[in-house]
Amino acid sequence: MNKTTITTDEVKRLAGLSALEFTEEELEAFVPEFERIVELVDEVKNCDIGNSELKYTTHKLCGCREDEAKESLPQEEILLNSPKTKKGSFCVPKMLD
Amino acid sequence: MKIDELSLIELAEKISKQELTSFEVTKFYIDKCNEHSDLFALLEIFEDSLDRAKEMDEKIKAGFKGKLAGVPVVIKDNILYKGKKASCSSKFLENYVAQYNSTVVQKMLDEGAVIFARANMDEFAMGSSTENSAFGVTKNALDPTRVPGGSSGGSACAVGAGLTPVALGTDTGGSIRQPSSYNGVVGIKPTYGRVSRYGVVAFASSIEQVGPITKNVKDNAYMLEVLAGNSIHDETSLKEEVPNYLSYIKGDISKLRVGVLKEIDEAVKGLEVEKSYKNAIKFLKENGAEIVVTSIPSFNLTLPCYYIIAPAEATSNLGRFDGVKYSRRSKDAKDVDEIYFKSRSEGFGKEVKRRIMLGNFVLSSGYFDAYYNKAKKLQQKLIEEGKKAFATCDVIVLPTTAGEAFKIGAKDGDPVSMYKEDLFTIMANILGVPAISIPFGKGPNGLPLGLQIVADRLNEGTIYNVADFIESKGGEYARL
Amino acid sequence: MQDYDIVIGLEVHSELKTNSKVFCSCKNQFGQEPNTNCCPVCVGLPGALPVLNKKAVELVIKAGLTMDCEINDIAVFERKNYFYPDLAKAYQISQLVKPICVGGHIDLENKTVRLNRIHLEEDAGKLVHSTAAIGTLIDYNRGGVPLMELVTEPDISSADEAVEFLTKLRQRLIYAGVAECKMEQGGMRCDVNISVKKRGSLELGERTEMKNLNSFKSVYRAINYEANRQIEVLKNGGKIVQETRKWDDNHNRSISMRKKETSSDYRYFPDPDMLAVEIPREDVEALRKTLPLMPEELKARYISEYGLSEYESEILTRENHLSDYFNKTISFYNNPKEVYNWILTEILSRIESSENISISPENLAKLLKLVENKEVTRTNAKEMLSRIMENGEEIEALIKEYGGGVDETALKALVENIVTSNPKAVEDYKTSDTPEKVFRWFTGQVMKETKGKANASKAEEFIRELLNK
Structure with a gap:
């Protein structure tokens, strides 16, 4: 069994992908805890399942939705929960092009 | 006659026959919920519920017929009901108001239901104790020092404490069955795709299902018939006709082949549940069922398999909570990146962050094949093993949990031990097959234990027949 | 480089x-x-x-x-x-x-x-x-x-x-x-x-x-x-x-x-x-059957079957709307070269996009048939086309205005009148080395009098009849 080691840098990389911030303190607690969780899932990494192709659950093309346009929601409904809107649009601080 | 002594089916019948009004029934339950607010099963009682109840009474007078005409229902806080909040017990969605109805809510409304409250849960359905709610811990219906289980802890507690005749939960790895077991009620996770997930906030799309939590098996069968069925908004919902599940309940199990798993024999040794599990098998045998020893050889890998697939899907499903389009946006965010990082860091609780990180770990480049892809192939292998097992038997029985509900705080700071709460329930999610938990036996503190009955895909009817048989005739053993 | x-x-x-x-x-x-x-x-x-x-x-x-x-x-x-x-x-x-x-x-x-x-x-x-x-x-x-x-x-x-x-x-x-x-x-x-x-x-x-x-x-x-x-x-x-x-x-x-x-x-x-x-x-395979000819295939067909040049075919197949238009028009009037010429000189100059050509293929075909049968002159047909495309006028009304607008009896009378009031010209026709020139002068007179509305071939028939008496 090869154990996966988790470095602080690795956790930082994952935090970047996750759009999450961790303080140094939080990181310190998080890394060993995360390592224990990875140890759990390593059982899958280390198990032997032989060679198999992944199969997909499918449906037939003819069963897919017909191309008919239907009414959309009213603009005010769409924007209902938005933290900030302007001119009928969702709004964020100006981004660089 | 006390209203909360009536079953869901009896209640529906009495309201339909106008022997009871929806108003008085709804009011009764709302009052009872308020009385028991210390359980913290519910996050909100919808203030227009009594108006809706009155409206239903009018409709019933005018001839409206519906399976749930005037019947009060509680939904889990991750199920959308247009115009009502749905927060997933997360600070992130604290004030989120549903902009449309989920398919299950629509089906219940069409049948005349009065959806009157939303129930507490583990944040985004991640957890097994409801301690991960951002708004407070729900207590066990039978012992307030203990957890109600999770993630549908609020729903199961509400039914267990008699605060509602029925509640909806969602089950991704055991989130209906484990809390049902802890609160002494009946909960089913249907076949994957049997109930549409449209309008249910997604955690792990490929394995989760909505299901009813009820006081007894017949109520459960009655309720599932309302919830099940195809939705044009959900490709993964099944097109098969929904049967009348009650018609499967025959009061006879004499020709039934009951499978027991070799792997479970090993796993239960020394657990609180061991005795009641053995008793259940004994009871079934005594009542004419044939006990078949069968096997799902990779059973022990279901838990780690789940902790790859579920977080992978969750990390992607929760990406949409980014502070741009709805709900929480950090007040400190000065640019778009800060909106993402700060809103999410402030809005998500610890466990949610853990799973997002784990999901990104198993999906990220360099790890994808070793974890995610391997887990999907393992799932495929498990499904094959399941098929073989079900070729030898009609149902498989196994415990729902290792033991009674644990004390609030007992598993703090030990996520892996919390994950192992779902050891017996995850199999059904990974295989996509239906599984029910019914109360059976008691633990050392006299608290309820659960028995799971699992069947092959779309065989909910068989499950209900066996479950009802045990519920109505297994009393002797079930009390032990 | x-x-x-x-x-x-x-x-x-x-x-x-x-x-x-x-x-x-x-x-x-x-x-x-x-x-x-x-x-x-x-x-x-x-x-x-x-x-x-x-x-x-x-x-x-x-x-x-x-x-x-x-x-x-x-x-x-x-x-x-x-x-x-x-x-x-x-x-x-x-x-x-x-x-x-x-x-x-x-x-x-x-x-x-x-x-x-x-x-x-x-x-x-x-x-x-x-x-x-x-x-x-x-x-x-x-x-x-x-x-x-x-x-x-x-x-x-x-x-x-x-x-x-x-x-x-x-x-x-x-x-x-x-x-x-x-x-x-x-x-x-x-x-x-x-x-x-x-x-x-x-x-x-x-x-x-x-x-x-x-x-x-x-x-x-x-x-x-x-x-x-x-x-x-x-x-x-x-x-x-x-x-x-x-x-x-x-x-x-x-x-x-x-x-x-x-x-x-x-x-x-x-x-x-x-x-x-x-x-x-x-x-x-079912989808394959619904596919139209691709531009290269159409081009090849225009060259080999319709005798158009490489360049002409290229122009017609650049936009599918245009080749569609061309194909439809020749299905009503089978003269590819003539249709091409009209599209190139009269239509393309009047449109911004070939998506909306304001004369239908049927009507263009009708117009070209009128020209071929000399029911309207080429010049008038161009005027008609312009009025259809630019003013949105109806083709039927324009046909009444430009062609077939003069009935045969009236035309015959007009021709008689012109011939009898120009004896010098009649004389010239009979003696000239180039009688066709004089003949064309007579036709021109008829067209001038009728503002081009007369059916040219009918007019010619009547004139020849009188002059050859």
């Missing part, structure tokens, strides 16, 4: 011509008020699920068939995960391991460009970068519009070839009814991957990518600029850095974009909300 080879691969995105979006039933429609073509799916509301549009898959299959692609038996949809405000769900539903089409090629004048794949994905919303006070505005109307992405092999070696490739691709997509490729609306966008290497060297250079070029001109200029830039860097002993560069059309230059390292790990995995799509062979 001669010492270096340029290696170019293209990724071309085209919005598909469907009524509804790819994963929901909202309208696929350009130019609406912001966030009005949106539903829970478009905005990524909690609990919303994608439901695949059959037509979108069929259109990608059709596109593939026109380029000899292989159509996969199973198409899988995957999530490409990244955060960006125009991406409502924080993932784009796209295809990685099992796209709808693989392989295929488009033949250029002098080479074959191999295709790697064509897959189906969803378009993102639109960002409008306003003032700092207002901020960036997000409109999800375009979010979920079906997009096909075509990826070529790095077989292209110049800006000219790139434009030739894109022109042919665009023609095919339009002909097959797959996409409208309205460049000005962002209906077709191109990413260019480019590297250079010493001529003849087998080792590929580092490549750079320029994204979202939305005109052929930009593609052309961007390739030339970037190739030169890379060559200059190499000549000066520098190294090319693999990066995404932004093409600045206004200043005709490419600029390096700072990119975060994490942004390239998209963590693709099959979308668990969707089923994979089984594409049976018979469906593919």
